[in-house]
Amino acid sequence: MKYLSEFRNPEAAQNLALKIKEVTKRNWTIMEVCGGQTHSILKYNIDELLPDKIRLIHGPGCPVCVTSLEMIDKAIEIASQPDVIFTSFGDMLRVPGSKLDLLSVKANGGDVRMVYSPLDAVKIAQSNPDKKVVFFAVGFETTAPANGMSVLRAKELGLKNYSILCSHVLVPPAIEALMSGFNSSINGFLAAGHVCTVMGYEEYLPLAEKYKIPIVVTGFEPIDILQGILKCVTLLEEGKNIVENQYSRVVRKEGNLAAKEVIKKVFEITDRKWRGIGLIPKSGLKLKDEFSDFDAEKIFDIKNLQVDEPEVCIAGEVLQGLKLPIECPAFGKECTPENPLGAPMVSSEGACAAYFHYKKVKIN
Amino acid sequence: MEFQLSCPIPKSEYEKVLLAHGGGGTLTHQLISKMFLNQFGNEYLNELHDGAIFEISGNKFAFTTDSYVVNPIFFPGGNIGELAINGTVNDLAVCGAKPLFISAGFIIEEGLEIEELWQIVLSMKKAADEAGVMIVTGDTKVVEKGKGDKIFINTSGIGLVYEGLEISPKKVKSGDVIIINGRIAEHGIAIMSEREGLEFETKIKSDTAPLNGLVEDILKVSNKISVMRDPTRGGLASALNEIASSANVKIEIYEKEIPVSEEVMGACEILGLDPLYIANEGKILVFVDESDAEKVLDAMKKNPHGKESRIIGKVIEEGLSLVTMKTLIGSTRIVDMISGEQLPRIC
Secondary structure: OHHHHHHHOHHHHHHHHHHHHHHOOOOEEEEEEEHHHHHHHHHOOHHHHOOOOEEEEEEEEOHHHHEOHHHHHHHHHHHOOOOEEEEEOHHHOOOOOOOOOHHHHHHOOOEEEEOOOHHHHHHHHHHOOOOEEEEEEEEOOOOHHHHHHHHHHHHHOOOOOEEEEEEEEOHHHHHHHHHHOOOOOOOEEEEEHHHHHHHOOOOHHHHHHHOOOOEEEEOOOHHHHHHHHHHHHHHHHHOOOOEEEOOOOOOOOOOOHHHHHHHHHHEEEEEEEEOOOEEEEEEEEEEOHHHHHHEHHHHOOOOOOOOOOOOOOOHHHHHOOOOOHHHOOOEOOOEOOOOOOOHHHOOOOOHHHHHHHHOHHHHO | OOOOOOOOOOOOOOOOOOHHHHOOOHHHHHHHHHHHHHHHOOOOHHHOOOOEEEEEOOEEEEEEEEEEOOOOOEEOOEEHHHHHHHHHHHHHHOOOEEEEEEEEEEEEEOOOOHHHHHHHHHHHHHHHHHHOOEEEEEEEEEEOOOOOOOEEEEEEEEEEEOOOOOOOHHHOOOOOEEEEOOOOOHHHHHHHHHHOOOOOOOOOOOOOOOOHHHHHHHHHHOOOEEEEEOOOOOHHHHHHHHHHHHHOEEEEEEHHHOOOOHHHHHHHHHHOOOHHHOOOOOOOEEEEOHHHHHHHHHHHHHOHHHOOOEEEEEEEEEOOOEEEEEOOOOOEEEOOOOOOOOOOOOO
């Protein structure tokens, strides 16, 4: 835990804030990609320590927020079936679908269970052979290896009642989509440390070059984030469009080879719809055909879903860094964590929820 | 108050009760204010204290009730029985009352092992003896298999309020110092690790304990206590928000002073949970005039249940209902009431 407290050290934070002020000469907009970083920035009010010239905007890196509404509605439809045990990570349970969320399905009598690992869902399948056990496999590259492992384990055990509802998304295509947009004002990125722990950062090298942007692989503790910002601003001021690794205590350039191997074995790249953003080509993972027996989308052939996104919600613009949560007319009024209109107000990693919890006074 | 036939909670928001309605956060408070207070409200209930305080023949009494539905019923550091006694003892103690009599209502699910029930009864007896209370009335119901969760226990308690003592959230004022008697979040994490089969290197134990002795020691050295509260469900953050809201004051707490064990901090990091919102069972928050703060702190430290007492914050302004925290890195942020159940994050 000493290792953790070092990354929350007040003197180190103040020193870094001072250095950032010294280095910053021009206005810069930096996007943190990961929802965990957004949460840390708001939780420690890191903005307060930065010069006005630096504007932090929040990216689409909350896996709960970007899972498409269609997929949530599919999950709700599957979870509502009587012979199903539907399993999910905790923060997916509250995300609103078109009409319900998974917690409401549970309140209506559905067997919806929160698990900490997809391997726990496999265990549930083993001990409930008369039920179909489905795991909601969402998340970025970070959760893909464990979710893939669950499929391999279920296959090894010969389970016929385990499947995953696969909705994985990938970070580099999202950065590409944001940068190729007409209205991008992003000067630099803090790349998500956890994703790079799995994937490494080789994929970011061509992006930095193509879009002339520095990208700094960054961790989640306040000192990590301040160091990431310092590195990013320094690169911007020096006009260097390269990739640097602030999170070197965890991240290697090539990533975690064993985890990447599992992803390669189980999944293949697919086009994926992102909630609030739309279809991003080659931005997701789906199960390979050889694992189709474990693919919930194929087992439960759900069609004719009427998908309705609330009109007033600007989650898409928030997720693209085009608007701040407080610029939404529904923020804190029709849309609150108790009655979220969009996913970013739900997840602990969602930008709207973070603003709601930590910045309420400024908003008021 | 006029009797309303239509439900004051708009049906469009929630057609059914969710688990989060019992989580101690915003939804619980919505139920309490819009539904229960709406219909049951009176001068005692409206105080929203841990128990009602009323006077009979010149003596002031505190009356409280609580139900215990913990799963699993046996957990590291205790079981549902001692929890049910300690919880009600503590609710009386924080009202400034000496706990006297307790009732115990058992709702038992068919199939519970008699041996397990016996263990629960023994630990209730032991907890009652330690707190110096008598279990004077009770009730037993058995429900069909599948219609309960092994055992639910309801306890109510009556205590005699110490003479001349008046403590209430409404007495909280600018300058009051906030003291806690030790490390937070241990009960919630102990339950969670047992329930979810999470294995941490160190076993985290529940902090369940009777606090009436500690409260007595506090009241012996100071008559300037504004309010006391046991931050159970909803954790430290919810208890502070409740007081800030009842007293209409701004509270500032200091992150570096809030005692959290390394084990609990590690578990929270892994699960993506904030220890400020996790349940405690043996903790007490004391709001005391700053002139008596050191005296109270010393007295608390001398009690076995208060050895690790710390000043964790201060009331800094009146007329604004808010809790803020000086973070470890020197910035300030809001500590909000939790919205529902804390759910572990994805990654």
